[in-house]
Amino acid sequence: MTGAATVESRPGAGADAGVGPVIRPRLLTQLLDDAVAAWPERRAIDFLGRTWRYDEIGALVSRAARGLQDLGLKPGDRFGLCLPNTPYYVILYFAALRVGAIVVNFNPLYVERELDHQIRDSGTRMMAVPDVKVVHEKVAAVAEGTGLEKIIVCPMADILPPLQSWGFRLFKRRDHAVIPADGRHVGFRALVVRDAAPDPVAQSPDDVAVLQYTGGTTGVPKGAMLTHANLTANSAQMLAHVGGVRAVQERTLGVLPMFHVFALTTVLNFSVEIAAEMILLPRFEMDQVLATMKRTRPTQFFGVPTIYVAMNGVPDGKLPDMSAIRACISGGAPLPLDVREAFEKRTGVRVVEGYGLSEASPIIACNPIEGLVKDNSCGPRFPGTVLEIRDPAEPSRLMPLGERGEVCARGPQVMKGYWQRPDETEACFADGALRTGDIGYLDEDGYLFLVDRIKDVILAGGYNVYPRVIEDAAYHHPAIKEAVAIGVFDKYRGQSPKLFVALREEMTATEEEIRAFLADRISKIEMPKYIEIRDALPKTLIGKLSKKELVEEEKARRSVS
Template structure:
């Protein structure tokens, strides 16, 4: 039976941890209000030299909700948020909930076609956008959508430092025909919107999948989903009001929405935002704010290791570190520990599982599978059962590779206006993840790869992650991505794209030989191309489609 018995694992590895937790609040607004009541003058958000207390955030989000109501916004309508990691993102999201609405988070890297697609699909009636994004992108597509109200804002608000490394070339831009967010909040400050209390099964936000297998789909994340996984972060990792959350993941992504915003609102721990990621500035910020917890893509931690101010004590306070969203090579975890003295704990989930479904307990180190070299993603979190199944949906025993099927309170209700796709991906409420992996005899889970990324080289199955992990062991390799490319003899052959660490060198022939010595003959890459940077999404996922197109 591949279903994970959490009670057994917790008793063996994490004594004192409960196997199940109870959802404490009906919605995320109640969760936030409990923190305001406990410590109203505690910092809620820190943004360079700016500070917003919990009391001030409560007032600002009341004002936003009152402004929406004044503009004719009704319960159940959608507010699209198109911004970087700025305080206004949190204000708009929480204010939308207070108005009874659904927040729609949009990748700020999206261009006209993608933005129009998401605004149309979600039916958003309000758009909150950074001024530059409105001018350059949104202004061209809003007339083609159902958006009635546009609220614009500047990344320069709520701070005065104006660090040139972050804000070079940034200026306030007048946006005719839109509401200025600062003026809106000032006008409605002190007004309480009509009291709205969303139910646990009401949708809190739509988070759009990347669309790698078709058009993006809006995962309907409920308030129960949000509160449950906020509690998971709090209880699993031990996050409280004395912690400081470092916001390195994009807020539009499920990791940022839950692993930054939701945990901060629940625990009453300040959320530190930095607009855009700059490795040197991030290290300075950790030191200045004494940040204690973060979760983000492994590519961020690789960047921190290569920052000019990286040294053993640079991240001394940051003792609770988790990484998810992209595969983690074991060699990178070791290199990070050698550089900063801290262990990176694996965490795994999808948009459809509201961030984590698996995690490594704080203080534990994930095992590395000796056969594949894969680092375990941990064990299922509270209240969660994960099965490994074959193509017919039958359970597989420990050690056998199949698809992960996840059931638990964090699994979303379905996809927005897509009942057929919801039924296919979530039969009986259990998510068929599309990720392939296995569970070992001790209950640890390992992800091999996405089903669609498997390479068929002359009839042999090759999983890109295994090849990538071997390449990461070479001391010159900074990042690696492996894809299958057409081959007349083998049907497909293995090709690796590699970027090198600053000051290091390696030839394609050297890297091929390095992998050949460490892998079965059918697995090692026959082709290696060295790039300055590996193309990735903003959340750190490799853009394999783009790499295949180059070949």
């Protein structure tokens, strides 16, 4: 369609010419095999100061794969990882894939209800957990009812540096899980005891590799089926995007949890693809992050906006030297312009915003590491990707360039579909393109600008009001640290905007001051009817600002009143 908003990449030509690289389908285990063969003595993992080489990780993966086969894990079986960022995650991820199993990612902070649903829905047979009481007890509680056959217990003390290991065993006893001596529990050491290669299994890059559950904020979570080819493609696209392999070894700071697809691709798969050192942290704890940055001087850093907001709050004297960082990308949620500018000014590190979703492994667009970055844009299409803007009401119709519509994507990273949900899979595609559920537009240079989620659009008196417009305006207020806008019931207009804000420490603002500040930045129809100032705003388990809780609160409040 002439003039339609479509940006595409044609395989076979260079990315700089506006076309994409050739991306060949591969198995994820090939990434590790290649790294072990080419760089056996390179450091693969740094976990709180203890390190492992690539040949050591390769050997442990082989032993663990043998152990999983001995336990009865077969091709196509689902294997759960309910682990923080640790060497165990890396080893068991590749071991399960080696035997042809499908990895199912679980957040260790899930409550029993969430664990129960995901185990049942995926049919997970075996799961790995740390020997941490708060995690193990939840998994053990649902194991019998869900049919979970084996729980692989991973001792945290065994992967810590000697002094920390001694302290963990001695002073953290109340945190240790009590592991029953039954047929369901298997210790990691017992799993890798046999020094024997696993039996080879027939595999194809089109096989499902990971079930990445998504959609929990809009309904019952469903598993996006990501194939080996999907995930290796997104890793190859990352390689093309950052400019290829350098002579020096990259060091990736892994503070984002690898059970989230953004970190799965950037921290794990991409790092292994280029034989980088993965500097893993089990959680985001600011003092630990700063100390680790000083000790290891990472060259790659991937974060969500709340991490950059938190780092902007660190006193100047505590900020480490970040001059070694070459690739710094924000994803997972829109990055407010003032947050990016403040981070870049304080650290001297350029941070670029990308965009993706679990169903696309996840990246489909990103601003360039070097080159033009457009404010409030999540950049041009990722190498090898096609971006389309379609009419949300009539998805078969492409919108003209510059007009708003639903962002859709095609590419080798797009999922196979949703696990055991053919109807939802069909609804998620339009003429073969993945529907993202986000409203946006493409400019004349092919840069993507997001406006809002379709489900979040506020219908006020016949007008479409986009919460992100209100939020972006609010972020320019010097006292506002976080902002979330939602639609609330209005008898006259149907819905009206309500703005929730959290203020920066030692700063103040009143509702009237915020409203006056917004007056010349947004239209009257966009002006929040209500403004509520809170100490903190709700976040998801990975630190993204969450609207779900606020929407439910407002519904409950109005049903009572």
